[in-house]
Amino acid sequence: MAATVPLSLSEFRLSEREELAKRRKKWLSRFRKLLVAMAAIDKKQQRPQLPQYAGRAVNKIFDVSPNTTATSAEENPFAKAFEALINYFTP
Numbered sequence: 001m002a003a004t005v006p007l008s009l010s011e012f013r014l015s016e017r018e019e020l021a022k023r024r025k026k027w028l029s030r031f032r033k034l035l036v037a038m039a040a041i042d043k044k045q046q047r048p049q050l051p052q053y054a055g056r057a058v059n060k061i062f063d064v065s066p067n068t069t070a071t072s073a074e075e076n077p078f079a080k081a082f083e084a085l086i087n088y089f090t091p
Contacts, residue, residue, distance in 0.1 A: 009034050011055025024089050027054075028082070047077040050085065061088050 012027045031053060040046050047069075051059045062068050068084040070077040 009053050011053065012058055013055070021089060024086075028085075043076050043078040047081050050078070050081050054085075058085065061085065 009027075009030055012024065031050065034053070035046050035049065038049075040049060051062045062081070062084070065084050065088055068081050070080050
C-alpha cells in the first residue's frame with residue numbers, strides 16, 4: 001500500500017517585509033498548486049482555504065478588509081478573496 005503524504009504549505013509571514021510582493025506572488029502560486037493537489041475544484045471550497053493556509057496574520061487581513069466574500073451567486077468566492085488579498089499588498 002502506498003504511503004500518503006500530507007499536504008502542507010508554510011504560512012505567509014507578514015513580518016518579513018523584504019520583497020513582500022515577490023514572496024506573496026510565489027506563495028500564492030504554491031497555494032494554487034496545493035489546491036490542485038487537494039482536488040479542491042469547487043470555488044466555494046477554495047475560498048476558506050486561502051486564509052486558513054496563509055496563517056493568522058493574513059486571517060486578520062480578511063477580518064478587517066471589505067469585499068473578501070462573494071455577494072452574489074454569479075461571483076467567484078475564491079477570486080474575490082484572492083483579489084482582496086492582492087489589493088491589500090498592492091500600494
